Amino acid sequence: MSASSGLVAAKRRLFGCDLSANDTRNIRRFTAWCLAWAVAFVAATFAFRRGGVAPLSPAAWLFVALPTIAAVQTVRSYARFLREADELQRTIHLEALALGFGVGVLFMMSAQLFGRAGLPELDLGDGILAMSLAYSFGIWRATRRYA
Amino acid sequence: MDNRLRVLRAERSWSQAQLAERLGVSRQTVNAIETGKYDPSLPLAFRIAALFEQAIEGIFTPDGPSFPGPAAP
Numbered sequence: 001m002s003a004s005s006g007l008v009a010a011k012r013r014l015f016g017c018d019l020s021a022n023d024t025r026n027i028r029r030f031t032a033w034c035l036a037w038a039v040a041f042v043a044a045t046f047a048f049r050r051g052g053v054a055p056l057s058p059a060a061w062l063f064v065a066l067p068t069i070a071a072v073q074t075v076r077s078y079a080r081f082l083r084e085a086d087e088l089q090r091t092i093h094l095e096a097l098a099l100g101f102g103v104g105v106l107f108m109m110s111a112q113l114f115g116r117a118g119l120p121e122l123d124l125g126d127g128i129l130a131m132s133l134a135y136s137f138g139i140w141r142a143t144r145r146y147a
Numbered sequence: 148m149d150n151r152l153r154v155l156r157a158e159r160s161w162s163q164a165q166l167a168e169r170l171g172v173s174r175q176t177v178n179a180i181e182t183g184k185y186d187p188s189l190p191l192a193f194r195i196a197a198l199f200e201q202a203i204e205g206i207f208t209p210d211g212p213s214f215p216g217p218a219a220p
Contacts, residue, residue: 088176146179
């Protein structure tokens with residue numbers, strides 16, 4: 001078994017689906033931009049926390065611009081994937097996006113209420129984590145449903 | 148929505164992957180349509196009908212009561 005066919009088999013076992021060549025290419029492009037975004041974001045955060053970057057200096061602008069450009073490209077590549085995706089894949093991802101968005105809104109609304117009710121306050125930043133987890137769960141659930 | 152996709156495919160001895168390739172969709176999509184878990188979009192339904200040289204209503208039939216159609220004049 002070649003490495004690529006092994007990867008396809010593993011992906012099929014894990015997600016119960018096989019992507020078309022175009023979808024695989026678009027997902028790879030999206031994943032690459034995601035990684036670039038994460039690396040640029042971590043590098044910028046590290047640089048600003050160390051305090052070695054003067055405010056409004058060219059380096060400061062660079063550390064703001066690079067993650068922003070990567071983020072925009074990430075969103076664009078995902079939009080392209082959705083636009084060109086196999087129609088069942090598009091349905092699966094739209095269902096997952098709806099779940100992720102709903103959980104994110106619920107989390108952020110609840111976070112405010114928790115604090116006012118005297119309960120442990122939730123960090124609004126954790127809403128992004130909740131959205132990501134709900135989105136991943138949504139992908140898994142929808143893939144299983146249509147498998 | 149019920150459909151005869153599996154029967155039509157079997158008549159031609161095509162695998163799900165072969166049918167998927169002819170339709171330009173994934174094998175998972177063909178499988179989901181055949182098992183009734185997913186209803187195809189109208190463009191895909193037209194492509195399926197054209198591939199098997201049949202009318203859409205000859206392949207797909209609604210689950211519930213069918214629309215009565217226009218009233219007779």
